[in-house]
Amino acid sequence: MTETIAFSGKILCEATLELGEGPTFDPATGTAWWFNIKGKELHALHLESGRKTVHPLPFMGSVMAIIDPEQQLIASDQGLFIRNTQTGAFKAYATLEDNPENRSNDGRMHPSGSLWIGTMGRRAEKGAGAIYHVAKGTVTKLYSNISIPNGICFSPDGSTGYFVDSAVNYIMKVALDPETGLPTGDAAVLSDQSGNPGDVDGSVCDADGLIWNARWGQGAVDVYTPDGMRVARYAVPATQSSCPAFIGAKADRLLVTSAWQDMDAKARAADPNAGKTFELGALVKGRFEPIYRP
Template identity: 60%
Template structure:
């Protein structure tokens, strides 16, 4: 049985991104980071002080992973770059798809091994134009090809299971993973088939119990799945296009999510003024933090 809950949360940052995506949280600084992909912006919100900053980027970017106190790894349309936290300076780390200027990065997440899974897609969401890659210490390995909109990349707490989806297909996939390397150790199988439902499976995170929390684009819900793929809870949210959840707070016991304004008409934007904001669901969760990317 699926239990549906009304929204009792709040807006954490009202900056209305055209395509808010890729949120992550740094417990050392109590800071949430996320992107406005189409606006070429990196957003930073310190939860302790409430200080908000927006950093302009020279390219579209979608995923950030902590490396250490002074460096971050960001995935962009031009490859993976190391970012100096203090200055914002970018240094090329690895190319994902050399010469494919029609693609950009999309969803991704670090594995307990320190490797990064990162997806690419066509800038116009062309069918089958993207792929999902494994990146370890700068070495890039293609895992899955002919992906249209890669999303929901996340991992079980012990690193033995990986999840991903092509949002156009609506099939949330489950694949065994080597916890030491972050590479698949078996074939992917379908965990959730939502191809006949409204909305699309977008970004996901996995909690300490192996449950999956998913933002369902176009439906106005954040969904909660058990490890066997059963959807056990739905949370209504005040935006039609939630994009990706993130565990926040020093104990990872809070859940926030990004959202988007892209493609919404004026009537929808008027009725949903928080579209594009960073919101909090205001429920108790048992989350975990994304591991650092290992150089």
Template identity: 55%
Template sequence: MEQVPTSVLSAEPCHLGEGPTYDVATDTAWWFDIREGRLFEAHLGTGSIRVHPLGRMASALGRIDAERQLIVAEDGLYIRNIGDGAMALFCPLEADNPVTRSNDARVHQSGTFWIGTMGKQAERGAGAIYAFHRGKISTLFPGISIPNSICFSPDGATGYFTDTARAVLYAVRLNPATGLPRDEPEVLLRHTGIGGLDGSVCDADGQIWNACWGASRIDVYSPQGECLRSLSVPAKQASCPAFVGPDLSRLLVTSAWQDMDAAARADDPQAGCTFLLEASARGRAEPDVKLA
């Protein structure tokens, strides 16, 4: 386990921190507290942090342009105005299903948005992974319990995802121009030991940086599924990483105190905090989502 220099970006504990992303143009990191319906905004250069109440559970966002974001929420996709925080429903998603909410999501290089849903109580098989492509939503993979690790190879030709409940990371061949699957998913690796596969992001070398929920670490895998590095995180339930900073070499990691009783939280005092790891990564900037 590597111990890299680590700092606390936000000490405000998230019930379920998730969905971090970074806007290089404004040096701003964004992430969510899903359970509490909060969106965090952190300007890394100044250390300024704002928390925006959303009025609903939400889990991820894609940048549309300098003024707008597409928010993935429990009942659909919302366009959010960055300036004043105003949100307008753009496209419903499972809005008629009170059992589910959104979870992991990421934008493909083509502008297609992969979006995962799951049961609010992690009901088995209640969720799915969808693609928002050219203004329409289609189902990619149904019957998912806990969708996570959605990310894409640098050339856009491979997509990755996991169902955390199955402890399997899948790879699927994609059309790089559309971000849509060309084949059925194949098993890249089976996770064993402590913890579970949670959120992931893919770097410029095609390596997959995965938050190992319940194990206080980030694991780095090769495109062939070999574990190359493990970096310590000062909270047990690390949930999702994102590359941040002007050269995208640092790693932002969200965490959670979900399902912890008082004793467990006392033993894990930084549970729910958001961290910055000096990871010496070769990160990549996130692409913008395309609405049409």
């Protein structure tokens, strides 16, 4: 069993979010971004100054991709939108599904400039969701019958994709065309985590190809090798750790979101940091997220 490394980081943001998710970092502005999905909020933290801003959303957003200094691509329960960073205005971009019972969840940018984004039922209904590939406005369904899409990330060269259905807890691996981010073969199980406590949640892949995964229900970030071996576990001071992102001028720090979703008053009292946003405290060899090319 992998020894758990004690938390040596800090709380980046004290706000307690029902479902903190979808973090990313914009190196051009030095700003970390993440969502409170259930609260319909977009959070922004300028790392150097500590200036925090919360932007109310007209929908349940879950993933952001940077396009350029004036535009961001936002995935939501109402589809994909382009957000103007100066005015905050939204422009419809593409439809994911014609199903009001679903919402977007986990996603990540591929090195080709395409986006993988997952959908799920609002109450995590079994098999209600899917995982999609989005490139230049074209939406392609990759995988159906997904309950809770998570763990989407890519090897540094773009030749391998990873994802998980948290209801099943098999970390999946699939060969990709590095030029497009589309699969070139069938997905296979990389690591069977179904018998272990907690759920495989959001992931990022570092410059060495290691997979950093937030373990929902265990208050941890796990580190896997490209062949599926778990080689480290870092403690996070909130049980429902949800998603990591590389931050900082050198992408050598790790932000981790968390949530208090489905916790009653007793559980929240026992987990006072639930929903806060953390810096892990470990030095990482991260990568900046690719920009989306509309």
